[in-house]
Amino acid sequence: MNITRIRCYRPERHNPSLSQSDMVVLVETDAGITGIGEGGSPDTVAQCAAMLIGADPHRIQHLWQLLYRGFFYPAGREKLHAIGALDLALWDIKGKALGVPVYELLGGLARDHIECYSTAFPWQGDQASTARACVEAGFRAYRTSVADPAGAAFHARRMVDVTSEQCRAIAEGVGAQGEWCIDFHTRLDMPDAIRLCSLIEGLNPLFVEDPLRSENADALAMLRSQVRVPLAVGEQFGDRWDSNTLLERRLTDYLRVTLPNVGGITELLKIAVICETHYVGLVPHFTGPIATAALVHVMAAQAVPVMMEILGGALRQPPHLAQAALFRDGKLWPNAAPGLGVExxxxxxxxxxxxxxxxxPVPQLRRPDGSYTNWGVGGESGFRIQDSEAQRDARLRWSHRGHRGRSVSFGCLASRVSRLAVSRSACRFLPRRARRARSRAGRMYRASWCVSPGAQRRVSTTSVIPHAQVLKRRAMGDRKPADGLLQIDPLYAHAQAAFQRVARPLTDCTVGSLVDASRPLGMTRERNVQQHGPRTSSLIEAERLFRGYSCLLSPVSCLPVSCLPVSCLLTSPFCH
Structure with a gap:
């Protein structure tokens, strides 16, 4: 099974004031199974989704590592949101393919249902009546917030006094059978947060949410040492590294991470294990309807204390979903339908x-067992261990007929034949101006090229251009790589003319001689002639000339030919 297409839809916004993305992401496969996810933005999802085309959707952990490591900079919270949306769809595909709900893939049910608390329960006239109605509707707890001055200036000390009185009424409303909790929304500074926690401590809140901003863990540690109420933080967190410090230092009693923000089900499972290790409960922030359905599957399979947040008095059912999470009597129930159970x-x-x-993606290095470690110049620009025909097409590799009818392939797979890559030390032989220009072009990628199979086979001229440049040209609407870089950067036209005068007579060289010829870049011309003959020596000189021009390219050109070995220069379009 391979991924063939990914589509993104924008539904009617339920509440535009909330920044939580509810964009629908559909991942289609050649087996006719479509997975559904939610979250991200069109740009971030499209950037990640393009890496998955042609991949096996069953290898979820492997693909998650690809998406997380597939960029030079680590994935931030916006990129994690997109990764999370795709990850939900992959789990949905796997469940549908196996005919089981996702919670069965996670070890089975650890609870019968998931208890919930309500945020913004429908108003009943006063705080006590609203809290009482919430508990009577089946919710375990009613949540309130620090008093809002409704557009006026926020005087923290006054709001602390007002909030403490409201909390007293709420505690009376829920009675002995219910619970209540409060969200500070990080509105208070340290002294006021400590004072409000102290004032409501005797009212026995279930937890105090987000008492301070989350950037400074030491500030939360200071607050923790001054108060005795349970704390809940993390609704703005991303992956497990955001949460790990707080969990290891025991600075929270409940973690508020949610889907798809953390990076999907794959990452949430790891966070849940850390929580269980440190005896911390999970109280996910409310999210979109598809992500809520996914949360039910994950939370139902966890052994830690769990409670989920519901916005309002019931779970909303948008028109683009015929079926989603199951909610009744103030509780969420597992859905036994295959996958996430979302239609x-x-x-x-x-x-x-x-x-x-x-x-x-950025070329990735692999360990001996095939797993990813991180990016590298000699890494593999793909995510497959065993290539099928469809996957080779997705790699955008071209096969060209050489002498004797043998096929020779060129591609960005330098991990297989690393000896053809030009080392970084070769740059010192470039002209000074070219070296400076090359160092300024920090956004350029170094390209490592290889030839397979059989480095000694004879090759004719071909039309191979850097992989990233093909993608850029495809974005421009031109799917024919034959005209290469010449239409994008005019400097190549000048380099073409200079190189063609020397390179055209040399296109019938063997690859083996080119491998040897790519080494002595620092030799004198006389020594090159003596060791390799006049034709190969002329090729080396021409390569130096061409590098001097290509190093002056702007970052728009993606891949500087100055990084390519001699064998790749022979296969450039100007050799035709």
């Missing part, structure tokens, strides 16, 4: 993006 209807939604062509 999408293309109604009241707008198509934002459609991705069906593969785009390579």
């Amino acid at each position: 999408f209807v293309e109604q009241n939604v707008t198509l934002l993006a459609e991705i069906s062509e593969y785009a390579a």
